[in-house]
Amino acid sequence: MSNQVDINYLDRCVELAAEALESGNPPFGSVLVDANDNVRYEGHNLTAGGDSTQHPEFAIARWAATNMTPEERAESTVYTSGEHCPMCAAAHGWVGLGRIVYASSSEQLSTWLDDMGVAQPPVATLPINSVVPNVTVEGPFPEQAEAIQLLQKQYHAGR
Ligand SMILES: Nc1nc2[nH]cnc2c(=O)[nH]1
Numbered sequence: 355m356s357n358q359v360d361i362n363y364l365d366r367c368v369e370l371a372a373e374a375l376e377s378g379n380p381p382f383g384s385v386l387v388d389a390n391d392n393v394r395y396e397g398h399n400l401t402a403g404g405d406s407t408q409h410p411e412f413a414i415a416r417w418a419a420t421n422m423t424p425e426e427r428a429e430s431t432v433y434t435s436g437e438h439c440p441m442c443a444a445a446h447g448w449v450g451l452g453r454i455v456y457a458s459s460s461e462q463l464s465t466w467l468d469d470m471g472v473a474q475p476p477v478a479t480l481p482i483n484s485v486v487p488n489v490t491v492e493g494p495f496p497e498q499a500e501a502i503q504l505l506q507k508q509y510h511a512g513r
Pocket of ligand 1: 380399410411436
């Protein structure tokens with residue numbers, strides 16, 4: 355069940371995605387929140403340097419593996435501006451993180467890329483649950499997805 359708390363964290367993800375764009379990176383941002391509603395990690399995409407695995411969701415999985423117990427991980431929520439790619443969904447599943455709430459879906463991203471005449475990513479745009487069937491996933495959220503589409507347009511217009 356989503357609520358205003360979820361919406362607030364998604365809004366933060368949109369802010370982080372905007373920060374990514376400002377620093378020349380693709381607009382993706384994510385937040386890791388534990389069961390006590392503490393933000394444990396937040397970040398944005400850092401792939402502009404040439405390492406295409408520097409997604410915030412992947413960074414969250416690796417940070418959580420080092421810094422949280424298995425129980426803490428399972429009870430936490432990952433908020434993210436865009437639905438996890440298969441690499442990040444797999445990392446999320448391997449480290450046993452909990453619920454995922456995303457603003458815009460991979461299917462939406464794929465459609466936006468086609469509409470902009472931009473090539474599809476080299477990794478399939480699968481739904482998270484195709485990769486990790488047992489993770490609770492919520493999204494998309496229309497208002498935040500619209501904001502992300504705008505950031506995607508700005509990112510690709512500048513390339
Ligand atoms: N969810 C997500 N998808 C991406 N596709 C390309 N980069 C990213 C990223 O950082 N996050």
